[in-house]
Amino acid sequence: MVKICCIGAGYVGGPTMAVIAYKCPSVEVVVVDISKPRINAWNSEQLPIYEPGLEDVVKKCRGKNLFFSAEIEKHVAKADIIFVSVNTPTKTQGLGAGKAADLTYWETAARLIADVSKSAKIVVEKSTVPVKTAEAIEKILTHNSKGISFQILSNPEFLAGGTAINDLFNPDRVLIGGRETPDGMKAVKALKDIYAHWVPEERIICTNLWSAELSKLAANAFLAQRISSVNAMSALCEATGADVSEVSNAVGKDTRIGPKFLNSSVGFGGSCFQKDILNLVYICECNGLPQVANYWKQVIKVNDYQKTRFVNRVVSSMFNTIANKKIAILGFSFKKDTGDTRETPAIDVCRGLLRDEAQLSIYDPQVPERQIRDDLSMRKLDWEHPGHASSVSFSAPEQISVVTDAYQATEGAHAICILTEWDEFRFLDFQRIYDSMPNPAYIFDGRNIVDVEKLRKIGFIVYSIGKPLDPWLVDMPAVV
Numbered sequence: 505m506v507k508i509c510c511i512g513a514g515y516v517g518g519p520t521m522a523v524i525a526y527k528c529p530s531v532e533v534v535v536v537d538i539s540k541p542r543i544n545a546w547n548s549e550q551l552p553i554y555e556p557g558l559e560d561v562v563k564k565c566r567g568k569n570l571f572f573s574a575e576i577e578k579h580v581a582k583a584d585i586i587f588v589s590v591n592t593p594t595k596t597q598g599l600g601a602g603k604a605a606d607l608t609y610w611e612t613a614a615r616l617i618a619d620v621s622k623s624a625k626i627v628v629e630k631s632t633v634p635v636k637t638a639e640a641i642e643k644i645l646t647h648n649s650k651g652i653s654f655q656i657l658s659n660p661e662f663l664a665g666g667t668a669i670n671d672l673f674n675p676d677r678v679l680i681g682g683r684e685t686p687d688g689m690k691a692v693k694a695l696k697d698i699y700a701h702w703v704p705e706e707r708i709i710c711t712n713l714w715s716a717e718l719s720k721l722a723a724n725a726f727l728a729q730r731i732s733s734v735n736a737m738s739a740l741c742e743a744t745g746a747d748v749s750e751v752s753n754a755v756g757k758d759t760r761i762g763p764k765f766l767n768s769s770v771g772f773g774g775s776c777f778q779k780d781i782l783n784l785v786y787i788c789e790c791n792g793l794p795q796v797a798n799y800w801k802q803v804i805k806v807n808d809y810q811k812t813r814f815v816n817r818v819v820s821s822m823f824n825t826i827a828n829k830k831i832a833i834l835g836f837s838f839k840k841d842t843g844d845t846r847e848t849p850a851i852d853v854c855r856g857l858l859r860d861e862a863q864l865s866i867y868d869p870q871v872p873e874r875q876i877r878d879d880l881s882m883r884k885l886d887w888e889h890p891g892h893a894s895s896v897s898f899s900a901p902e903q904i905s906v907v908t909d910a911y912q913a914t915e916g917a918h919a920i921c922i923l924t925e926w927d928e929f930r931f932l933d934f935q936r937i938y939d940s941m942p943n944p945a946y947i948f949d950g951r952n953i954v955d956v957e958k959l960r961k962i963g964f965i966v967y968s969i970g971k972p973l974d975p976w977l978v979d980m981p982a983v984v
């Protein structure tokens with residue numbers, strides 16, 4: 505029986521390994537983590553992450569061929585294939601701070617593998633890492649390994665939050681990079697055989713190591729660039745009377761461009777896009793390519809601009825003062841169907857509103873109050889000026905209340921900001937909400953999910969990103 509061990513039981517390690525176990529009953533999969541609470545949660549009724557379909561898959565395999573354990577050394581030693589799916593955040597200090605990937609967790613994992621291994625291993629980079637990381641890992645393993653053979657593969661993950669299980673069941677592609685030596689090719693085949701249990705062969709792409717590592721960063725950069733492109737257009741739409749949805753539709757009909765990922769929004773969030781682009785920028789700079797670095801940096805700058813533009817729109821529409829006004833925040837996670845708040849645009853938008861002394865009443869169907877409060881009070885790295893002590897933090901707990909339904913959040917509010925596209929927000933009783941709010945009652949839709957005409961008929965002043973402006977907003981002072 506092939507034995508797989510995955511180091512890192514997070515958003516990627518957990519779901520990915522659960523699907524491998526589910527699709528390959530003849531393979532034993534153990535997911536290990538340094539966080540005991542996380543492992544306990546994986547072994548409980550309340551899984552540590554929310555993903556549609558995940559619970560079902562886990563329950564079908566857990567205790568049969570899928571195990572979660574904190575005994576890292578024991579399971580690493582026994583495994584044939586070791587996936588490393590630890591976090592690779594942006595470095596916050598030292599060389600490359602604000603851009604480079606922090607590989608501390610990765611290096612710790614690699615050293616542990618070298619220490620405890622007594623037989624040949626295939627080590628798979630599942631985390632997103634800078635190009636050439638495999639070379640560094642190879643050095644750590646071979647210099648500490650008492651002659652044991654290690655093959656390093658790059659097998660980046662492309663799942664998206666909220667659709668992880670579907671993405672893993674039906675991936676557009678599985679990418680495997682390996683050394684072009686007989687042993688390297690043998691290792692690639694061993695991993696390919698795992699995925700071949702359910703992924704059609706033509707969707708399993710095999711490349712050299714560096715192409716696989718770079719393709720992951722490139723894919724995220726291309727995706728984020730599409731969003732920044734459409735968000736940049738949204739500002740121009742508002743200035744000219746064009747409608748960004750019509751523009752996206754017309755542009756996306758070109759088969760060379762395609763319709764996906766052209767939804768204008770308050771900005772992209774999530775743990776990957778910003779981190780991976782900054783990582784790419786750093787790699788370009790290290791390779792003497794400042795023009796290429798600046799090109800990609802602009803994707804993040806436009807994203808920051810979009811969030812600031814949204815906040816300024818709210819403040820300027822409300823006579824430049826929101827001090828002590830109640831503002832309802834609907835949605836805090838970085839997208840619907842996930843409780844993940846990493847880099848969610850809601851953090852920056854809420855902080856912007858709090859700085860103008862608003863009173864926020866926040867509701868999200870999946871994010872717990874503790875998480876929201878931590879996110880809003882945590883110091884946040886200013887990626888452009890990482891050396892500054894100004895990595896801003898915010899703490900004014902009395903300005904924030906976190907509530908358990910949308911009607912509670914909106915009752916008595918001067919304005920509503922929709923920051924996540926949860927389906928339930930489309931079906932709210934907006935007449936009831938309007939009747940509970942003082943006049944003028946505003947809705948700022950950062951996800952373009954409401955029926956603007958219907959809400960204007962009720963009496964709301966509605967702002968939708970990139971849509972023709974409400975007559976009320978036309979003469980308000982320009983934003984950023």
Ligand SMILES: NC(=O)c1ccc[n+]([C@@H]2O[C@H](COP(=O)([O-])OP(=O)(O)OC[C@H]3O[C@@H](n4cnc5c(N)ncnc54)[C@H](O)[C@@H]3O)[C@@H](O)[C@H]2O)c1
Nearest residue numbers: 512513514515516537538539590591592609613631632661
């Ligand atoms: N979240 C996503 O949707 C996504 C998608 C594709 C790729 N990725 C990449 O996958 C990697 C993991 O992301 P994630 O979202 O799962 O992170 P995560 O923070 O949710 O999980 C990482 C886990 O690794 C554990 N860990 C860290 N060091 C360890 C060690 N030495 N030994 C054992 N456990 C250790 C942590 O305790 C944590 O539970 C990152 O490189 C990320 O960029 C993430």
Ligand SMILES: O=c1ccn([C@@H]2O[C@H](COP(=O)(O)OP(=O)(O)O[C@H]3O[C@H](CO)[C@@H](O)[C@H](O)[C@H]3O)[C@@H](O)[C@H]2O)c(=O)[nH]1
Nearest residue numbers: 661662663664665731765766767769772773774776838839
């Ligand atoms: O048209 C769009 C599409 C997305 N978004 C936003 O973009 C962010 C990221 O969304 P998405 O890409 O769907 O989720 P992630 O979980 O961040 O997934 C991305 O990042 C992962 C981690 O690397 C990759 O594996 C995935 O392929 C890649 O899509 C979210 O805030 C979305 O609301 C938009 O604003 N407009």
